[in-house]
Amino acid sequence: MRQDGRRVDALTGCHLDALTTARLLVRMPREADRERFVELFCDEEFMVFYPGSLTEEEANVRFDHMVALCQTVPFGKQPVVESSSGLVVGYTGVDYIDFEGKTWLEWGYRLVSECRGLGYATEASQALLAKAHQTYTGELLALIAPENLASMNVCHKLGFTFWKQAQVEGDIRSLYTLVVG
Template sequence: MTVIETPRLLLRELTDADHEALFQMYQDRRMNRFIGGPPPPREAYWQKVRETWPAYYARHGFGLWATVRKEDRRLLGRCGLLSQQVDGERHVEVGYALAPEFWGRSYATEAARASRDHAFRTLDVPHVISLILPDNAGSIRVAEKNGMTLWKTAEFRGHLPRVYRITRAEWEKAVEGTGREASTSRMRRIRGEPWNKGSRHPRMG
């Protein structure tokens, strides 16, 4: 099911074929070094993704999505939204990781911006964040192009990532500047909604 469409990309729920392709992508050190290391052995990997993602989509109404190039339906990686607990508070993160062969073409920025917009248009959140390791210069550039600025450093699952953030007010100002109207319909409340109940995902975006 396609969740978001941009000029060049489709973002949709992950399938078994996507997970197999991502398993191969995650072997690349250039990619996995910033998202928690290489995947577990194949059997454990498959058990985890099959247990995680159908339930995650059902629980939260969002997740990491397959990021597909429209012109040839090529899977580039994954991008989307995650419910993360940082410093004792729950936040919605824009997470993204594309295979290195697709770096430098602004695909990650296009997908991240679309995911950010989707969050603000469908969730009643005061801000969205991205958790990025300090030496991940490429992802930092994407976050900055996504309108985010450095908020703080946090302890997160044994790491000290930088937390980049854009507030709703900052997003609305940027949206108004492009002549687009921010929709506030069908928003899900922060408190009491399933996404705020605390499921975890093992990989940093």
């Protein structure tokens, strides 16, 4: 605990506090979230614009990865909780990706279908991006399918700018970057 009352991780010095927005909570994943995320990662509708939904085993591995990443990157992909319902409705944040010989932090977000179109992705991501600005200096990448207009809109609202189109793991993607810090 710091003198200003904010909880920090003893090893990394990263803030552990949940972020509260008008309608959402963006917070670190915890073991109790596993069942929900496994359900979501196995759901085709949730995983739209991804090569496919995951098997239960893959979903568990992905959840483990989410927890591990968030222990070192304070703006790693993490749960977005709807305050009114208390439900985990998606995630936002970064993960590592290798592209053109370099390891990047790639920003991504995903919401359950009934919570899309409400501005939640932008609201949650702006809050977590503020943490990225405080804790990291560098360039972030976003990879978006050219037909995913909703995601492009969010990306623009977060301040990312178009870089180029490129083949990423076999698919054409629009690449966007944002310098933080």
